Amino acid sequence: MTRMARAARAASVVAAGLVLASCKIPSFGAYHGNTVQGNSTYHLWQGFFIASVFVGGITFLLLGFALVRFRRRGDAIPKQVHGNTKLEVFYTVVPVLIVAVLFVFTVRVENKVDAVSNHPNLRVDVTAFQWGWKFYYPDYKVTTITQGVGAYPTLELPVGETATFRLVSNDVVHGFYLPQFDFSRYALPGVTNYFDFTPQRTASFTGRCSQLCGLYHAEMLFSVHVVTPAQFARWISNHQESQVTK
Ligand SMILES: [Cu+2]
CATH class of the missing domain: 1.10.287 (Helix Hairpins)
Structure with missing residues (x-):
């Protein structure tokens, strides 16, 4: 050899x-x-x-x-x-x-x-704006929204279920960025982007804006809570009364 x-x-x-x-x-x-x-x-x-x-x-x-x-x-x-x-x-x-x-x-x-599901378990409308996020659940008429500096909104999602997102921007170009989901997508004025998430485990994550969009760009944070379907149902019914929450 x-x-x-x-x-x-x-x-x-x-x-x-x-x-x-x-x-x-x-x-x-x-x-x-x-x-x-x-x-x-x-x-x-x-x-x-x-x-x-x-x-x-x-x-x-x-x-x-x-x-x-x-x-x-x-x-x-x-x-x-x-x-x-x-x-x-x-x-x-x-x-x-x-x-x-x-x-x-x-x-x-x-x-x-x-791929966007024809029959998602859940729909979420995401609106980016200077400087925050609005998450609206059209099936339940529940909204969570940024309410000033430090008051970040929550995106609540049931584990194992497919949610279809509709992403828009109210003003300038923003970026819907969720590092731990290995996901980023432009939020563009005049353009609607669709995508699906099917979370695999219950945990909390932090999302942010990935496009420099003005003075308080760094304040464009949001939390993602992936919970069990039962916890999600409870969260929805709690927030249906208050309508708007952090
Ligand atoms: Cu932004």
């Missing part, structure tokens, strides 16, 4: 060991998504990260190999080589294939994230 083959075998044993030992793909710094839609974005991120580590790893290995193997050994001019058709075809076809595979996965995930 050559030195190269031995090194390759050792590397594959180490790699297989790492994979088997963890049995779980790391998050690579991303949020897990917390919704069915965000979760598929998260898995796409993992795939892209692994692909980039793979491509980057091979690139640096080849670079290192060329640096060591072909370093200057004397003043003699090395053998002059021009072109290698097989190699050139290989390094054109392989990257194109990698991009094509990433493209297919991206389109599939985008279709999933952008």
